[in-house]
Each structure stands twice: as C-alpha cells, then as structure tokens.
Amino acid sequence: xxxxxxxxxxxxxxxxxxxxxxxxxxxxxxxxxxxxxxxxxxxxxxxxxxxxxxxxxxxxxxxxxxxxxxxxxxxxxxxxxxxxxxxxxxxxxxxxxxxxxxxxxxxxxxxxxxxxxxxxxxxxxxxxxxxxxxxxxxxxxxxxxxxxxxxxxxxxxxxxxxxxxxxxxxxxxxxxxxxxxxxxxxxxxxxxxxxxxxxxxxxxxxxxxxxxxxxxxxxxxxxxxxxxxxxxxxxxxxxxxxxxxxxxxxxxxxxxxxxxxxxxxxxxxxxxxx
Numbered sequence: 001x002x003x004x005x006x007x008x009x010x011x012x013x014x015x016x017x018x019x020x021x022x023x024x025x026x027x028x029x030x031x032x033x034x035x036x037x038x039x040x041x042x043x044x045x046x047x048x049x050x051x052x053x054x055x056x057x058x059x060x061x062x063x064x065x066x067x068x069x070x071x072x073x074x075x076x077x078x079x080x081x082x083x084x085x086x087x088x089x090x091x092x093x094x095x096x097x098x099x100x101x102x103x104x105x106x107x108x109x110x111x112x113x114x115x116x117x118x119x120x121x122x123x124x125x126x127x128x129x130x131x132x133x134x135x136x137x138x139x140x141x142x143x144x145x146x147x148x149x150x151x152x153x154x155x156x157x158x159x160x161x162x163x164x165x166x167x168x169x170x171x172x173x174x175x176x177x178x179x180x181x182x183x184x185x186x187x188x189x190x191x192x193x194x195x196x197x198x199x200x201x202x203x204x205x206x207x208x209x210x211x212x213x214x215x216x217x218x219x220x221x222x223x224x225x226x227x228x229x230x231x232x233x234x235x236x237x238x239x240x241x242x243x244x245x246x247x248x249x250x251x252x253x254x255x256x257x258x259x260x261x262x263x264x265x266x267x268x269x270x271x272x273x274x
Contacts, residue, residue, distance in 0.1 A: 004238045012132045013124035013191060013244070017230045019139035020188040021200060025226035027181050028201035029219050030157045032207070038088065038207075039076060039178070041199035042095035043185045046072040048194040049102030056105055061119075065186045073097070073182035079172060092170045115234055120217050122193030122245030124237070135187045153177065154215055160243050192245040200226060203252035210256075210263040225255055 004010050024040075031037045047065045054064035072094060079090035117124040127135075146153065156173045164170045181201075181268040189197045208221035233248030240247075 001235070004235065009124055009127065010234070010238065012127045012129070013234060014231070016127055016139075016187065016193055017234060017244075017248075018189070018227055019136060019143075019231040020184060021204075021226040022223055023139055023142045023146075023180070023184040024188060024200035025204040025222040026143070026219060027177065027184060028205040028226075029179065029215070029222050030153060030177055031201055032205040032209070033157050038091050038198065039073070039181060039199040041116050041136050041184055042076060042091035043069050043073055043182050044189050044197045045069060045095035045102075045193040046098040046271075047189050048119050049098040049105075051189075052102035052106045059112065060130075060188065062131060062190075066138075066183060069092045069186050070075075070179050073178040074175065077178045085225075086183070086247050100209055106200040118193075119189060120193050120194050121243055122189065122196065124191055124234070125242050131190065142183055145176065145180060148253070149176065154175045158215070174180075193250060196245040196249050199249045199252060200230075203256050204229070207256045207259040210259040225252075229255055 014110070028037065028040075031039060039255040046071045050068040051061040052057075054061040076090050076094055079093075152163075152168055152173050153176070155166070155168055156170050156177075160170050163173075185197055192200060200248060204222040204226040205218065207225050208218045212218045212221050229251040230248050234244060235253040236242060236251070237244040237247040
C-alpha cells in the first residue's frame with residue numbers, strides 16, 4: 001500500500017476517486033428509489049461524445065463536457081416529464097445518439113486513439129493535476145449542495161405529490177439532482193470509463209438496500225460501500241495491472257453478492273425465530 005501511494009498518479013486517482021465515489025453513492029440512492037438509475041449510463045455517453053469532440057478540437061475535455069452533460073441532464077428531465085417520451089426511452093434516445101456522434105467525429109478526424117479509449121474504459125493515468133483541482137472543487141460543491149438540501153431531496157424522492165402540496169419546489173429539486181448527477185458522471189468517467197461509470201450509482205445503493213430500510217441508513221451505508229470498493233478496486237488494479245474501472249466494478253459486484261447472501265440468511269433466521 002505504501003509503495004502504491006508513493007506514485008503521484010495513484011495519489012491523484014485516490015483523491016478524485018474517493019470524492020466521486022462518495023457523490024455517486026449519495027445521488028445513486030435517490031436515483032434508484034426514483035427508478036431513474038440508468039440516467040448515469042445515458043449521461044456518460046453524452047460525456048464521451050463531448051470529450052471526443054473536445055479532444056479533436058484540442059479543447060480542455062472536462063471544461064467542455066461538464067456544461068454539455070448538464071444541458072443533457074436537463075433535456076432528459078424535460079423529455080421524461082413531458083409524458084410523450086418515457087424515462088427509459090428518453091435515456092436511450094439521448095445516449096445512443098450522443099455515442100454515435102462522438103464515434104463518428106473521432107473516426108472522421110483521427111480514428112479511435114488511446115485518449116478516447118481512456119474515456120471509454122477509464123484510466124488513472126488520464127487524470128492531470130488540473131483535473132484534480134477541478135474535480136475536488138466540483139465534488140465538494142456537489143456534497144455541500146446535497147447536505148444543504150438533504151431534507152427536501154428526501155421529500156421529493158419518496159413522495160412528489162406530498163412534497164409539492166407542502167410547497168416544496170419539486171421541479172427545482174429534480175433538476176438539482178439531475179445536474180449534480182451530470183457533474184459527478186463527468187468527473188468519474190475519466191477514471192472509471194463511460195461504459196462502467198453508471199455502476200458507481202447503482203451498486204452501492206442496491207447493496208445498502210439489502211440491509212437498511214431507513215433512508216439515512218441506506219445513504220450512509222452506500223457511501224461507505226462506494227468508498228471502500230473504490231479503494232479496494234484501485235489496489236487490485238495496481239497489484240495486477242488491471243483496468244481501474246473494471247476492478248472497482250468487480251469489487252462492487254462482490255459486495256453486492258455478499259450483502260444479498262447475508263440478507264437472505266438474516267431473513268431465514270428471522271423467519272425461523274417467528
């Protein structure tokens with residue numbers, strides 16, 4: 001572990017990855033409960049497309065991707081809320097369209113290169129010092145906004161009609177969740193990859209829900225699981241020279257399997273006691 005932490009790129013990955021994992025877990029609980037968890041997959045494809053265009057044009061990828069993905073998240077919310085296009089269909093339309101545009105532009109200009117593969121599959125080497133500064137600042141902003149508006153986000157997640165009746169601006173807080181998710185997706189896909197980043201949203205929340213029923217318990221447990229799995233995945237990636245994104249996802253899968261097994265055993269014991 002000490003040898004691993006002696007490398008600057010590992011230090012950068014650890015800082016950014018821990019913050020992004022924490023943000024993903026907190027937002028993931030809300031998205032899973034609202035049955036909107038696949039928004040991460042859709043937005044990651046949009047982020048890939050925008051980063052691909054930025055790479056071709058020699059622009060800063062994160063600076064271009066963040067506003068584009070935020071706009072895409074708002075568009076997805078509007079499409080889903082209109083009632084004409086269901087949430088899953090809206091995500092499919094935006095994600096596949098954006099992915100096709102990104103691949104087309106890259107293939108026309110320079111072909112699929114190493115940088116684009118890093119965006120697709122993730123790489124700890126792709127994180128620069130400027131990326132760390134931007135990622136830390138935005139991640140802390142996401143965490144701060146989540147904590148400040150925690151009670152309103154809780155109300156909107158569980159009962160929108162009741163929240164609206166009590167005077168809570170439901171549309172605003174839905175928009176806030178979408179925007180925070182968009183920022184988190186962009187920050188995380190450089191390391192985890194566009195194809196795997198949605199797993200950081202889904203797995204920790206689903207694992208925590210196996211054991212906890214209260215919202216606060218699920219949020220705290222999901223945050224702990226996400227951070228621990230990232231650190232474990234980063235360690236496995238370093239030890240076996242494996243892709244970081246895949247290693248982190250495998251750790252999350254293992255924890256989910258353990259939690260499902262433990263929940264099954266607990267249910268059996270409780271049933272026998274009754």
